[in-house]
Amino acid sequence: MDNLNQFNEVFFEEAQEHLETMETLLLAYDIDAPDIEDLNSVFRAAHSIKGGSGIFGFTAMTGLTHVMENMLDAARNQTLRLNSNLITVLLETVDVLKDVLDSYREENEIDWPMVEAAQATLEQAHANVMSTTKPDQETTEPQPNSAQEAQEAQDFGFFDDEPETNQVVSVSQEDDSFGFFDEETASVDTEEGFGFFEDVTETGVEDPSFGLFESETSPPVVDASEKSPQETVKSESAVVKKASKTGAETKTEATSIRVDTLKIDKLVNLVGELVITQSMLNLIGNDVQDSVMEKMQGALAELERNTREIQEAVMSVRMLPISFVFNRFPRLVRDLSVKLDKKIDLVIEGAATEIDKNLVEKISDPLTHLIRNSIDHGIEAPEQRLAKGKNETGTVILSAAQKGGEIVISISDDGAGLNRERILNKALENGISLPEPLTDEAIWQLIFAPGFSTAAEVTDVSGRGVGMDVVKRNIEALGGRVEIFSVPGMGATFQINLPLTLAIVDGMCVEASDQVFVIPLVNIVESIQPTKAQIKIIKNNPILWVREEYWPLVDIAQSLANDQAHSDLEKAIVVLVETAKSRFGLIVDGLVGQQQVVIKSLERHFRRVEGVAGATIMGDGSVALILDVESLTQFIQADIKGGMAHDSSAAIEF
Amino acid sequence: MTAVQQSSSSTMLAQEFLTFVLGDETYGLDIMTVKEIRGYESATKIANAPSYIKGVINLRGDIVPIIDLRIKFGIGEATYNEWTIVIMLNVKDRIVGIVVDSVSDVMNFDAEDIRPAPEFGVTFDSRYLHGLASMDEQMIIIVDIEELISSDELGLFDTAHA
Structure with a gap:
């Protein structure tokens, strides 16, 4: 069935999005004041991946998301409180899922030991929490399942209205059909049938992620089971028709399409050529004879205007919100703060600022490096901060704004600031010539000097591969520049100015x-x-x-x-x-x-x-x-x- | 394409060479490196560049440097007229144009037709030469154009600095 390949692609794309959603929401999760809506979203994402992976036979993901889903369901029903430990485990599971997804996408061997280990860890963590926090409640292990099924019934309305009867059925059925169907449906050959019977599908699609099917309608299940025999005949066409429509749930996203970046680059190049050709025509237009001169000039003016508009439109296609880069940093900050035992808040400002796509890709590494640097060297350990009378939790502000023809990205921390003496000593040690006159600004720039060892840098934390000189070089290669502002004891700011577009x-x-x-x-x-x-x-x-x-x-x-x-x-x-x-x-x-x-x-x-x-x-x-x-x-x-x-x-x- | 280029630098099986004239001498280069041949047009001068770098031209949207080997190696006279030819070369993924007095022919040589160049009497450093070949009493100097164009001596590419 060749058609399936194309559905696989859709599944991969959507699973990717779901994983990103999960990651974002889990990172934003506030342990003390959980937002049930967010939990629901995470749950739905996990559930969607589970369902989709089951249908397409990506079993490695099914098992994992199943366990995840159980835990999340318990959490959103408030029978389980997610602590930061559990969040970490969940995030790690998301990472494993990403790896598995990549393996499937690239048709590589699945790393089963990794998957099983992750599943075991997750189950263990779940069991631990359940046994420690809920010994007194009547909730027992199997019950999250039934609770979840009942919940689904309420949420998505595709089960009959009797959760009681469902409980038994769905728990036993959970493993192979993921609770999308009730008994009647199960009598149909699930594997073949799922997703190919119009109405059965629609009942099954409480799941927005498949995206292949319309999900706005949820006719009663009875209806589905009645219809399914004759629907079997036209199953193929039904799927094709629906695939072209995309799910109603995803309709808001359907206003955008994915385009190969090479195509866009080509378009930009062609527009560049068009601009040149247009100005060539302008030159020629000045030489034409009187009889057609006026008409020619009019047409050329029109052409010029159109060309400019096309150019602007094409350039804007390449612009992306900088959140594409910024979104990966909450995770980085979280991981680093755990690793370094520091408390850090990351504040992101101006994430909607638009920036040329080429810049987005290239600015990511330097930014990662600078943020690591701020957390590693800038923000002090909690005890030190308290001793200095600062808030125990350090703050890193990542902001972007457009100023004139430039994008200004800054990374500010409220840490210790750069240490003038140590930088000077280090520079002398490494034989870096000192600037004249020795202003603060000139001294800060010294940390970008090649050979200014990062291993034993200012605060003696080692273990990073690239030096600051690479950061500076990368930014300059983009036509940008880096400036440093630092106040001892108050923090440091790295400000990057980049041109809006490179083209x-x-x-x-x-x-x-x-x-x-x-x-x-x-x-x-x-x-x-x-x-x-x-x-x-x-x-x-x-x-x-x-x-x-x-x-x-x-x-x-x-x-x-x-x-x-x-x-x-x-x-x-x-x-x-x-x-x-x-x-x-x-x-x-x-x-x-x-x-x-x-x-x-x-x-x-x-x-x-x-x-x-x-x-x-x-x-x-x-x-x-x-x-x-x-x-x-x-x-x-x-x-x-x-x-x-x-x-x-x-x-x-x- | 790459396979052919590899064989040109290593084993030198039978292959085609484009021959061209600089001053009184006839040279040959691997035809697979040739992108196109065009007439000379004046180039935009590049600041503080050596005199053999004539400048850059617009080759259908690409900014391409033009070098005059006659100036670089002091062969013949660097004159520019309507018969002056530029050979556009594809070297290491870049395009470079070389100015020559004329382009003569495409010739086939086997590896054994090409004899090692003597250590003296040849304008080019032997590093840039594959050897000498003869055809109808005429001697043709086979140039390793890739080596020459990407050499530090010409300084066309940044790689030496990076």
Whole structure:
């Protein structure tokens, strides 16, 4: 039955989602004030996986989820209190289930010993709690089962209204048919029949997870058993029809579809090409003859607008909420806090902030590292915290926000902060040259230096593979930067600034030495034609007095085109630019125009070039270099830079 | 594709070579590395790059570097006219264009046709040579183009720094 393969896929996807739901909810579970609704959701997720895995013959998952379900059911009926120990066991079971799911998905050998061990652990934990907490109640071991069946009957209404009679039946039936059917149904060949009889299925589908079937209707079971014989005939078609509809329960999710990322990347590339072709057409449009000129211009304007809209739409397809990354951290924090015996609250802010998909994947590792770092080195042990008069529980705040063309992600802890002396000592020990002047900010950046051993780092906790230098490198590779703010005793904040997208930049095209360069618009302050009065000379190098400030200058023709420097600044244009760290002017021959450009990698076929962030293709098909303003600062004459840093005005003489 | 490339660097069975002219000399390179051949068009200059790196061009959306081996190895004169040819190569998953005076032919050579190059008298370092082959009295210098293009000496790729 080839059709089954496609259903298997659906099951895998949905089981994955259910496992993630379980993990999220279990992590959020408050032992002291349990939310029954959440428990119900976790229970339903476990139940769905159990049912689905049973149907498709993924028995390794069935057994495990069955035990899980029992425990969860007892918990939601409040015959059992989940303690943090049990939550941990449940989470571990979720991990095992994930492994098993992967094995099934990749058609690998199932690790049965692991599954059985997990099941035993879970049963043991369940039994322990039951025997310790409920000796006085009349509830005995088998009863969670019957209670659960009764509960299902109420919840999903597919059992007849007599829980009493059901109890007997369903308990005995539990093992093979998962309690979806009552006696009548059981007379049908369960394995073949399940999911293929329209009405039987619908009764069976209290389970949203199958997603293959509509579940909005739950006709009386009697009806089902009556109909089933003739339904058998058209079972195939029924399934196919329903598969295309997807369950009513999942209808809210059905507004989204899964698409291979490669397809999206291709789309983005094609749109990039389209933008280029469009600007080529624009150029040609300017040369057409008078008779069609007007029409042509109108059509081109229309095309331009459409192109821009397509571009925006396609770019937004790639944007994902950053929660895709953030969601994995509660688990990390929980595991780490248990391991390190620290109490930690993780607060997540701005999880809805959207970020380019490519960034999502690449930012995950650096963030994991920084969070580990905060917990490992930042947050103190509970005793220390109490001794310092702080709350015993440390807080790590993970936040994301969009600021202008950038995404700002920050990781703040209320721990001890960075230790200035130890960092300095460590740097000296490892022969790392110290920055000048020795400001706090410069010292914090030292921990990103390669060779700044993480093994015996600041707080002597070892055991992590990657160094902070890798974190910094990864972030810089994404066009971002990391800053550190730290107050001794109060905590530290690592702030990451990332560009919104890697693919397109708004730029100003300028001309220098007969070549076009693109300056990212975010960096531009203003473009001016300098007057004689504004030009000052310091040590034979021109600088500019604008906006009550002296601006050092970089001549693009000289620095990037191996050409002569401009001799007469009054005939040139100066584009004033600023970065996080510096402000200066770029000398160019003229402005060409403002336009969105698609960033193409120079490194793909060539290598990195100093002062250049990438390349783009202009309307005429030629290549223009996109300037990396940050790294252009190196072209500022060293002596001027020094002079500027010490005194920005008094030193000027001419 | 990869199998062919492997055999080119190790066993050198009978294979096809594209021959091209630099100055007065005829060279050959493994035709499987050739992506396409096109006329020379001026490239966008790259700042602070050695003179043999002519710059980058747009090859249907890819930004591709163009190098002039004539300048790098001082063979012939680096002139650019309507007959100047660029051979686009696929090397280690990258595209690189090399400027040549002309492209002559595609030739078949067996492994035994290719003799080791003498240690002297050849412009290229022997590391980048497979050897010499002759065809109709003409000597053809068979270049290990992959080795040459990815060499540190040309400095085209970042790998050396990373």
